[in-house]
Amino acid sequence: MALRSTSAVVAAACAAFALPAPAFGAASLPLQGTVTGAGKPLKGSQVTLMAGSRSGARKLGQATADAHGSFRITYTKPADGVLYLEATSPQAHRLRLRSVVGFGTGGGVPGRTVSKVTVNELTTVAATYALAQFSDRQGIAGPAPGLENAAATSFNLADPTTGKAGKPLTGDSANSDTLATQNTLADLVSLCVTNDARCDKLTRLATPSGGTRPADTVQAILDLAHNPTQAPDRLAALARTAKVFTPALGAAPESWIMAxxxxxxxxxxxxxxxxxxxxxxxxxxxxxxxxxxxxxxxxxxxxxxxxxxxxxxxxxxxxxxxxxxxxxxxxxxxxxxxxxxxxxxxxxxxxxxxxxxxxxxxxxxxxxxxxxxxxxxxxxxxxxxxxxxxxxxxxxxxxxxxxxxxxxxxxxxxxxxxxxxxxxxxxxxxxxxxxxxxxxxxxxxxxxxxxxxxxxxxxxxxxxxxxxxxxxxxxxxxxxxxxxxxxxxxxxxxxxxxxxxxxxxxxxxxxxxxxxxxxxxxxxxxxxxxxxxxxxxxxxxxxxxxxxxxxxxxxxxxxxxxxxxxxxxxxxxxxxxxxxxxxxxxxxxxxxxxxxxxxxxxxxIGAATPVCTPLTPLPTRPSSATTSACSK
CATH class of the missing domain: 2.130.10.10 (YVTN repeat-like/Quinoprotein amine dehydrogenase)
Structure with missing residues (x-):
């Protein structure tokens, strides 16, 4: 089943990560963070801070992680949109990690940024699912309020400061299926920390019917968010060979939907x-x-x-x-x-x-x-x-x-x-x-x-x-x-x-x-x-x-x-x-x-194509091409 992403988008390549204070549109600010993979620091990772908005995505800064996986970026916050980090490793060419670190005031949630961040497999899954309808191979972008609200939702799935599962998943037993699903998807990402055959198998299994093989882990998870019935049996079996994040799924899911x-x-x-x-x-x-x-x-x-x-x-x-x-x-x-x-x-x-x-x-x-x-x-x-x-x-x-x-x-x-x-x-x-x-x-x-x-x-x-x-x-x-x-x-x-x-x-x-x-x-x-x-x-x-x-x-x-x-x-x-x-x-x-x-x-999360709200009265897809995403 092909659930395609919605927004158009974006130029620029990955960019290092930085973020802090409470609102967008401020002076230069420092961002500190750590990149880990399979529970270990990823020395030498290239970390890029990106800003995504209605007009596209652009690079704000870049840094290289030290032996402890640590990095620091100084940046100037944009006035709106979202801030997110991308991290790639010189030792693992298919590994790409992502984390949302802030969003502006254009949505239904007060703007928020963090000044200390963890970038790992869980934040990658959270950011990719929450922003699934605003992502393509070039980055994250799209109109308000959907873009900012989606970024805020990623914080529910994973805390970008700690790199651990978000409170809605751990604090309500009704969400235990999704907690285990997210951990299983994170296990799949962890297979690409080293360049072995299991990473290659992940990208092959995540390829949608008639689609293009994902080039990296972010694209693989994005393909699963868009195509949640894709190979659940074989992917779940593959994830069980990692055993990094717990609790994980004990059996194959019917789909990769996260509710x-x-x-x-x-x-x-x-x-x-x-x-x-x-x-x-x-x-x-x-x-x-x-x-x-x-x-x-x-x-x-x-x-x-x-x-x-x-x-x-x-x-x-x-x-x-x-x-x-x-x-x-x-x-x-x-x-x-x-x-x-x-x-x-x-x-x-x-x-x-x-x-x-x-x-x-x-x-x-x-x-x-x-x-x-x-x-x-x-x-x-x-x-x-x-x-x-x-x-x-x-x-x-x-x-x-x-x-x-x-x-x-x-x-x-x-x-x-x-x-x-x-x-x-x-x-x-x-x-x-x-x-x-x-x-x-x-x-x-x-x-x-x-x-x-x-x-x-x-x-x-x-x-x-x-x-x-x-x-x-x-x-x-x-x-x-x-x-x-x-x-x-x-x-x-x-x-x-x-x-x-x-x-x-x-x-x-x-x-x-x-x-x-x-x-x-x-x-x-x-x-x-x-x-x-x-x-x-x-x-x-x-x-x-x-x-x-x-x-x-x-x-x-x-x-x-x-x-x-x-x-x-x-x-x-x-x-x-x-x-x-x-x-x-x-x-x-x-x-x-x-x-x-x-x-x-x-x-x-991220399973449908966005619509303008309130309904006007027929469903209309928000557009980045107009001043108002839902102009009547």
């Missing part, structure tokens, strides 16, 4: 997630921790998983956040209060803007999906609307975000409207699940639930209703850059692909136990599917065949047969892509019997 769980206060049974312009991840939460009592909080975590903007945020009428969350053109966040039969609204800074009971305009009853169109209208899937007509439901629109002018749309095709998305023409697409939220999660597999998709025009009138036998309890869906809808069919464990004209282009069957709940489209139109049933994430080829391996077509499964799985991943109801190329999923339940809330959000 990190981020628990945070009140992030419990999260239902839906959305990214703001800085890459912060907002979530609705069904229950209070350890209970099935309705949650009164929305939560926000920064791009490294830490609570931000006063999270958890109460007020605004929130009572059991539903499967809906959208960010409008002013950066305000709209979240359905499923238990409160209302809509809640929050400012971009986390302040509740709706009344204490929320807005009930439009006769909201169990609202679910929500979307913002190009004119700033708020669309709400009112799953139980139309009192006295159970199951019918309605779609409610707040024109330009004004609840007092609510418009209720009814149609004979409506049957528990669930998710709503806006296409490039400003039309609203709505799934009709034919069951309520709770009925979907708690039912066995009915023989014929049915389902449909309704398309509503800009004039608030129905354009068409799409039916197909594959549409069995359709839940979440996403629209690709061409306007095709990819619908998760919960009970048929399929994804139905629907053209913009409403005709069915294909039905893509998943393993029966997946029970897909949500879909996201990345910046190369690949299709990411969150599985509620078998706790997995499935990746499908989309309409952009150039982003997929030779021979793949729309709907071809690019992940392992059972999807990407990891100990951190529980029963999922949401998947979204951030501006750094990470796929985030929501752990909604941890157990099905008895129903038990899931804990935290999970980030699949």
């Amino acid at each position: 990190v769980r981020y628990p945070a206060p009140q992030v419990y049974a999260p239902g839906r997630i959305a990214f703001d312009a800085k890459g912060n991840v907002w979530a609705t939460n069904n229950w209070k921790p350890g209970t099935r009592d309705p949650s009164s909080y929305v939560t926000v975590q920064d791009p490294t998983g830490r609570p931000v903007l006063g999270s958890p945020i109460s007020g605004g009428g929130m009572k059991a956040g539903a499967w809906g969350l959208a960010i409008d053109h002013n950066g305000s966040v709209w979240a359905p209060s499923y238990g409160g039969n209302a809509m809640s609204k929050y400012s971009a800074s986390g302040k509740p803007l709706s009344p204490s009971t929320g807005w009930k305009n439009g006769d909201l009853v169990k609202p679910q999906g929500v979307a913002v169109d190009q004119r700033g209208n708020i669309w709400i899937a009112n799953s139980h609307g139309l009192k006295g007509k159970p199951g019918a439901g309605s779609v409610v629109v707040y024109p330009h975000g004004d609840p007092s002018k609510a418009i209720s749309i009814t149609d004979k095709s409506f049957n528990h409207p669930f998710a709503v998305q806006i296409d490039g023409q400003g039309r609203a697409w709505v799934t009709n699940s034919h069951l309520s939220f709770d009925e979907i999660r708690q039912s066995g597999r009915p023989s014929n639930v049915g389902g449909s998709v309704t398309v509503i025009g800009r004039d608030f009138k129905t354009v068409t209703s799409v039916t197909d036998e594959s549409l069995q309890g359709p839940t979440g869906f996403a629209l690709d850059s061409k306007g095709n809808a990819w619908v998760a069919d919960f009970f048929s464990s399929a994804v139905t692909e629907i053209r913009p004209n409403g005709t069915v282009a294909g039905v893509h069957q998943l393993p029966k136990r997946v029970f897909p709940w949500s879909v996201a489209i990345d910046g190369q139109d690949r299709v990411w599917v969150a599985g509620f049933g078998n706790s997995s994430v499935t990746l499908l080829c989309g309409v952009n065949g150039a982003a997929c391996p030779s021979g793949a077509s729309a709907g071809t499964v690019l992940s392992p047969a059972q999807g990407f799985r990891n100990k951190a991943i529980q029963h999922l109801t949401a998947v979204q892509i951030d501006p750094s190329g990470n796929a985030w999923v929501a752990n909604n339940w941890s157990k099905i019997i008895p129903p038990t809330g899931g804990v935290g959000l999970v980030e699949l």
Whole structure:
């Protein structure tokens, strides 16, 4: 499976390492560090400090490591972007090590630099995975905020000061799979400290089908980040001959995906997630921790998983956040209060803007999906609307975000409207699940639930209703850059692909136990599917065949047969892509019997192609060619 890097890029060769104080754009500063390989100093290593930004990569300084592997570089910090080190050894021509040592303030995390650094195999894996979508053979570069957020994420994987695994991996047992995977990848890098046959074998095994053989260890790890199903059996066996980093994998993994769980206060049974312009991840939460009592909080975590903007945020009428969350053109966040039969609204800074009971305009009853169109209208899937007509439901629109002018749309095709998305023409697409939220999660597999998709025009009138036998309890869906809808069919464990004209282009069957709940489209139109049933994430080829391996077509499964799985991943109801190329999923339940809330959000590091956030409304890939990476 070919997961290609996103950003364009960069000139210049490796450059030595230097970094310190708290912010970018300062006077000359000293950086001290140590280069090690296989646990020993790498005397004579050439260490280069590089700066990467929207405009490319450039060399800031260089030094040669002494007999203790130590070096020192003096440099002038650039105003933005990232700082990283590259180290090569004159004794090992395929060995290249890397470490991120700083990033500017262009992302969702305050700028940070370090003045003392370790460059080793673990920092190499961490930097390569976190910045996988901003790297090519010439270096690291790309637009904000994704570039800086990705660099900040590398600190979660490995501490550049100590050269040891980051605290999220060592401090949460749910991340033990990824800790072992990172150590195993680091063991593979260590094989190239000496020029023996095992290093040669690593580069051969890491070569993607139809691709170019990696010239060094950084490129080999980058190829595995982009192609995580590449030779897991043989590479894991090869890694076991190193035994440098522990704990390592005891058996071959299904893939080389690295998934990190981020628990945070009140992030419990999260239902839906959305990214703001800085890459912060907002979530609705069904229950209070350890209970099935309705949650009164929305939560926000920064791009490294830490609570931000006063999270958890109460007020605004929130009572059991539903499967809906959208960010409008002013950066305000709209979240359905499923238990409160209302809509809640929050400012971009986390302040509740709706009344204490929320807005009930439009006769909201169990609202679910929500979307913002190009004119700033708020669309709400009112799953139980139309009192006295159970199951019918309605779609409610707040024109330009004004609840007092609510418009209720009814149609004979409506049957528990669930998710709503806006296409490039400003039309609203709505799934009709034919069951309520709770009925979907708690039912066995009915023989014929049915389902449909309704398309509503800009004039608030129905354009068409799409039916197909594959549409069995359709839940979440996403629209690709061409306007095709990819619908998760919960009970048929399929994804139905629907053209913009409403005709069915294909039905893509998943393993029966997946029970897909949500879909996201990345910046190369690949299709990411969150599985509620078998706790997995499935990746499908989309309409952009150039982003997929030779021979793949729309709907071809690019992940392992059972999807990407990891100990951190529980029963999922949401998947979204951030501006750094990470796929985030929501752990909604941890157990099905008895129903038990899931804990935290999970980030699949560097696995997807970045998208502009918030969605605008179709997925758009950030560009380095414009003043704003996501100009509208």
